[in-house]
Amino acid sequence: MTDSMAADQGVQASSKAGPALADERAEQSSAGAVLTSPRLPLLLAQYAVFPVALIAGWQACAQIGLVRRSVLPAPTDVALVWFDLITGATDAAARYSGTWLDHAAASIWRVFAGFGWGVALGIFAGLLIGLSRIMERVLDPTIQVLRNIPVTAWVPLSLVFFGIGNAPAVFLIGLGAFFPAAVNTTHGVRQINVTLTKAARMMGADERELLFRVILPGALPSVMTGVRLSMGIAWVLVVVAEILAVRSGLGYLLNDAYLFYRNDVVIAAMLSIGILGFISDRIVVLVRDYLLEWNRLETFSGQN
Amino acid sequence: MARISLSHLGKTFASRHGNVTALADINLEIADQEFITIVGASGCGKSTLLNLLAGFDTPTSGQLTVDGAPVNGPGPDRGVVFQQTALFPWLSVEENIAFGLKLRANRRKGSSEKIVERLLARTGLAAFRSRRPAELSGGMRQRAAIASVLAINPSTLLMDEPFGALDALTRSIMQDFLLEVWEEERKTVLLVTHDIDVAIYLADRTVVMTAHPGRVREIIAVHLPRPRRYEMRSEERFIALRDHVTGIVREEAIKGAIEIAA
Incomplete structure (x- = not known):
């Protein structure tokens, strides 16, 4: 890890050296970034245009009475209820007033607990399968069959085994997070350039050094793709689990408000899940970009 | 003989x-x-x-x-120089040259810093020591690969x-x-x-x-x-x-x- 940290600093330092020393590729990319990156106001406008239009359209639909407001509350209604959900200041959310933090914390805890064990076990299984043809024969067929069972189909059994509470939720989320991590780790190990493993062996690397210095860093781009998918699935499954198996969390809030016909609370809960899921994804992306700074040099990273 | x-x-x-x-x-x-x-x-x-x-x-x-x-x-x-340059894309030029020296098998081959410095100078890559292989031209990459093999002597x-x-x-x-x-x-x-x-x-x-x-x-x-x-x-x-x-x-x-x- 210290290696890659030192390397990160190295590349940052080198990018300051400027185009005089850079080879053509580096020159092109740094010059391109300067020329094509829009100025800040334009940048913000590009980010804002679609969500603002969406909310404005939604508000208009509610204002002109296209849909009854109790069925589709206006964004302003949702905002007021959301504010009360979080602060408990106005009682706009009535029986749900001020409960947001508890529900959000419960969901976040379940997501990260399930994600944690699912991803850890997934990466471990993926490494075993990727490294050993024997382990592939032992483990892979089972994993491939189980992977095709939707995780929601595990709900009845997990309720029977774990009862109502955190356990079935964390189990389901972990199960969902396991498969993308395992499959992508296997792929990551398998796609490592054989010249690199040959070179390491030629220089005298033993099995452990080969694993930690070549296989793991080489598989990391693919592993992180799996981890990101796992995080996405974790937020899907936390809602499923909380609707069916627990009496707290944003999924529970959403379902309970639905039963009490509070669509404003339902939408506030939906958006909360969306935003927390988005933040979780950003965290994974930040970690990935930090660990894989080198990988962006070799891959297409978009135009303008 | x-x-x-x-x-x-x-x-x-x-x-x-x-x-x-x-x-x-x-x-x-x-x-x-x-x-x-x-x-x-x-x-x-x-x-x-x-x-x-x-x-x-x-x-x-x-x-x-x-x-x-x-x-x-x-x-x-027996050091091998491959046609497809065997450089680790996540390591800088310097770290690639030092790769072999950090392995247990080559720990006794002397100060890794000194050897890396000498080879960076010898291959004309001293100014590019912090670059990743993807930031180098083909000739520089192959020189770095040769240096990484020469490092283990x-x-x-x-x-x-x-x-x-x-x-x-x-x-x-x-x-x-x-x-x-x-x-x-x-x-x-x-x-x-x-x-x-x-x-x-x-x-x-x-x-x-x-x-x-x-x-x-x-x-x-x-x-x-x-x-x-x-x-x-x-x-x-x-x-x-x-x-x-x-x-x-x-x-x-x-x-x-x-x-x-x-």
Whole structure:
């Protein structure tokens, strides 16, 4: 890890050296970034245009009475209820007033607990399968069959085994997070350039050094793709689990408000899940970009 | 005494279409610090031969010894420079050169910093030490790869078309670079190429191979003075050698093509 940290600093330092020393590729990319990156106001406008239009359209639909407001509350209604959900200041959310933090914390805890064990076990299984043809024969067929069972189909059994509470939720989320991590780790190990493993062996690397210095860093781009998918699935499954198996969390809030016909609370809960899921994804992306700074040099990273 | 000795060496691969003999009855003695090039048409088994020496593959017949001991897997006494540069994309140039020295097998080879500094200077990569391989040109990448192999100080260098992926100008500059390094470090070098000019220009002896199966057709001593200079390529002695080798390689390639057609 210290290696890659030192390397990160190295590349940052080198990018300051400027185009005089850079080879053509580096020159092109740094010059391109300067020329094509829009100025800040334009940048913000590009980010804002679609969500603002969406909310404005939604508000208009509610204002002109296209849909009854109790069925589709206006964004302003949702905002007021959301504010009360979080602060408990106005009682706009009535029986749900001020409960947001508890529900959000419960969901976040379940997501990260399930994600944690699912991803850890997934990466471990993926490494075993990727490294050993024997382990592939032992483990892979089972994993491939189980992977095709939707995780929601595990709900009845997990309720029977774990009862109502955190356990079935964390189990389901972990199960969902396991498969993308395992499959992508296997792929990551398998796609490592054989010249690199040959070179390491030629220089005298033993099995452990080969694993930690070549296989793991080489598989990391693919592993992180799996981890990101796992995080996405974790937020899907936390809602499923909380609707069916627990009496707290944003999924529970959403379902309970639905039963009490509070669509404003339902939408506030939906958006909360969306935003927390988005933040979780950003965290994974930040970690990935930090660990894989080198990988962006070799891959297409978009135009303008 | 020979450093590397190949006697009646053979390699047969099992394939879906039956057994394919890639190498048959290869006999070659390589002296210490000798520069040997192996040239031949594609499919003559020259890369297979290098893989056997490197220890990535095992012979199916005959004997192969390095310093009197049979080759038993890859090891840091035989440094391999691959055609596809073997640099770790997540490490900087400097870290790539230090890679081998950080392995337990090479911990005793001296101060890693000193060796890396010397090789960075020697390969002209000091200013690019913090760059990742993707930020380097092809020639720089191959110099970095050679430096990373020289770092572990192997007594033998095995090179498989090391400049094959480079443009003609860079390739000829890299050859002179390789010769300079070889003059300084005095290693036994075995270089595989399909380029006859390269094979003669670099070598003490050029091994011309025939295809299907790969055999040694002729071993040609290159009596051109050292150090070699680029201009020697237009001298009569050089041209005569090149015509001679070209004749053999062409003859063998055509023979091979007819055999395949028949």
